Amino acid sequence: MRRKLVSAILAATVVGSMIAAVPVAAESNDETLTVWCWDPNFNIYAMKQAEAAYQKDHPDFKLDIQENVYSDIETKLITAATSGDYSTLPDIFLMQDYSYHKDVTSFPDVFTDLTDSGIDFSSFSAGKLADSTVDGKNYGVPFDNGATIMAIRSDIVEEAGLTTDDFKDITWSQFMELAKTVKEKTGTPMLTTSGGSELVLEMLQSAGASPIVDGEVKIADNEVLAQAVEVYATLVKEGYMTEYTDWDQYIASMNNGDAAGVINGCWIMSSIQAAEDQSGNWTIVNMPALDDVEGATNYANCGGASWAVSSNCENTDLAFDFLKSTFAADVDLYDDLLVNAGAIASYLPAAESSVYQEASDFYGGQKVYADIVDFASQVPAFDCGAYYSDIRSALTDVVTNVVQNDADITSELQNAQDTVEFNIEG
Amino acid sequence: MQPKRKKMSLQKRHNLIGWAFLIPASLLIFIFCFYPMVQAILLSFKKGMGAAGVWNGIGNYTRILKDKTFRQCLFNTVFYFIIQVPIMLLLALILAQLLNNKDLKFKGLFRTMIFLPCATSLVSYSMIFKSLFAGDGFVNAILTHIGMQPVDWFQNAWAARFVIIIALIWRWTGYNMVFYLSGLQNIDSSIYEAARIDGANGIQQFFKMTIPLLKPTILLTAIMSTSGTLQLFDESVNLTAGGPGKSTMTLAHYIFNISFVETPKFNYAAALSVFILVCVAILSAIQMKVGDSRD
Secondary structure, X not given: OHXXXXXXXXXXXXXXHHHHHOOOOOOOOOOEEEEEEOOOOOHHHHHHHHHHHHHOOOOOOEEEEEEOOHHHHHHHHHHHHHHOOHHHOOOEEEEEHHHHHHHHHHOHHHEOOOOOOOOOHHHEOHHHHHHOEEOOEEOOEEOEOOEEEEEEEHHHHHHOOOOHHHHOOOEHHHHHHHHHHHHHHHOOOOEEEOOOOHHHHHHHHHOOOOOEEOOEEOOOOOHHXXXXXXXXXHHXXXXXXXXXXXXXXXXXXXHOOOOOEEEEEHHHHHHHOOOHHHOOOEEEEOOOEOXXXXXOOOOOEOOOEEEEEEOOOOOHHHHHHHHHHOOOOOHHHHHXXXXXXXXXXXXXXXXXXXXXXXXEOOOOOEOHHHHHHHHHHOOOOOOXXXXXXXXXXXXXXXXXXXXXXXXXXXHHHHHHHHHHHHHHHO | OOOOOOOOOHHHHHHXXXXXXXHHHHHHHHHHHHHHHHHHHHHHOEEOOHHHOEEOOOHHHHHHHHOHHHHHHHHHHHHHHHHHHHHHHHHHHHHHHHHOOXXXXXXXHHHHHHHHHHHOOHHHHHHHHHHHOOOOOHHHHHHHHOOOOOXXXXXXXXXXXXXXXXXXXXXXXXXXXXXXXXHHHOOOHHHHHXXXXXOOOHHHHHHHHHHHHHHHHXXXXXXXXXXXXXXXXXXXXXXXXXXXXXXOOOHHHHXXXXXXXXXXXXXXXXXXXXHHHHHHHHHHHHHHHXXXXXX
16 A cells, blocks of 8 residues: 555656646746846846836836856757757846857857847946957846956055055066065965966956957967966966965965965955955955056956847847846946945946945955946956857966976967867867 | 457567567657767767758768877876776775675675765765865875875876876775675575685685676676776866866866867767767777677
């Protein structure tokens, strides 16, 4: 009897799961948009706030926000594109900036061109906007800011007899001198990194250079890139920067004082702020610039995401208008997101609001948000091309081999060039 | 006259019933396993995405020969295979032999303990090994405690490969041991008695009797480990992320990267998958030939 019961339950479960797997037909409500994004405390929260804001003027408007991990979103895009069935796509989805070029080039039919949607793209920072712009067409509304910052521990720096102002607007050779002083006086390395090629690419971008020149891969014979790798290798070899392959150890190294600073996208601040006991001991400055490169700046970008409209969106006018009147216009929305989600806007007018002008106690009274938006506005545009992921991966190999095995930079860059060219020709 | 109802012979009817039971499962296997496999093989001869694909002959296969990253990943995979599989199988055999001892106390406990790693998920055990071998992890703490230098396990290619091999041995030895244990228990204990009476010592018994009698089981585990190692994925992704550089990346990890991380090249990824399939088939065929008990 019991066995029968068990098998009946099992059978019911199987049948139940089959029924559950049948997708429920989407409501054809005219005023509803489906959205895919991934972080309940960050971008999902942002969409909910945007929905509430838009509902004030459009009471029938509704968002159906579905939580999807980013890798799932990308897999679903690929599935839709390769099967040719775009009906599975939502109206709006969030895309990581680094895969925009790759996905727009590989699967152009997934995206809706936003160039003529009426959204004013000139009010976003140029460096950020370039990521979601492919062949001069806009495919995304920039969301969070990924401006590169250098966060430094003022107490450690001062212990070495320096001030945080010494680190503002400097070049890498000046930075090496300062790091040497800090290392000698306090024994603490100036920087920490999670390895890989991110920092090298940020240096490259800050100098207005790119691994892609006129659509051609330019990794070998790229003097700026060689210099960036050289700087990275020197930082590690001289002990000015410690590499952690594990993300948790990397975060811990900032929080427990194993490093006096870090260079990364400004989203790293939420991790820095996790160490509440260090309140008042941190300062945000811009990153060092490469020496002797014409047009080199102290500004770059790392990470961030933008909103895309899919080709499956039937009510594009509604989607355009929603994005236009929220993420491309609503300063109050961005104020809320800054306070409650820690999302720093890449929408430039937002920086003028009073919330952005407030001093932060954690950063010793610095107006960090206004500073970061200011950094973002000066980031040089960066053409990463469709093969950015391949380039990143090849450059990670270069950095690893140069740092770990003392490999020759020129020949390693040539190898990376060959690898990327090989990937492109396939 | 009554029309004579055509009767099936009992044999035929039994056969039909057998087929009726087989068809649902077979059909599902064909639709969800064999059909995609055939599609993947077709894909590997094409160029371009989805419906836009055009025939490319063996272009994707000749590309394999020119691929440096592939060579690196093949080297890593073969290295894991050559070092890890023999060590693991030998360990499993020794453990099985020890635990097969009738007079051993707490046998069940030991067996459970050795088999337990197999019950952990691939991802979670990878994470545990990652923290064990972290810069400030348990292993380095022990090393410094006994006066040795801590090792940057994941920043040195050979150290990272070593960690993967240790992890694999920990995870899979118990699994293979269970096969050997069941094999050992199928050997009649009276033949050992007879051997003892004839004056064979323990070592002779092990090499002259146990091993030959276990040959089918050893063959089975060898083939399973071969195919498992060539398809190694979770450890490479979760434990080392293929790093440093690509020095611990396995072929399956590379295929995943080609499809989902880098700019997608599904045709080439399919060609690499077919390559792995052929490798597994060839290696298994060799092992079956070597392990063939018929002379």
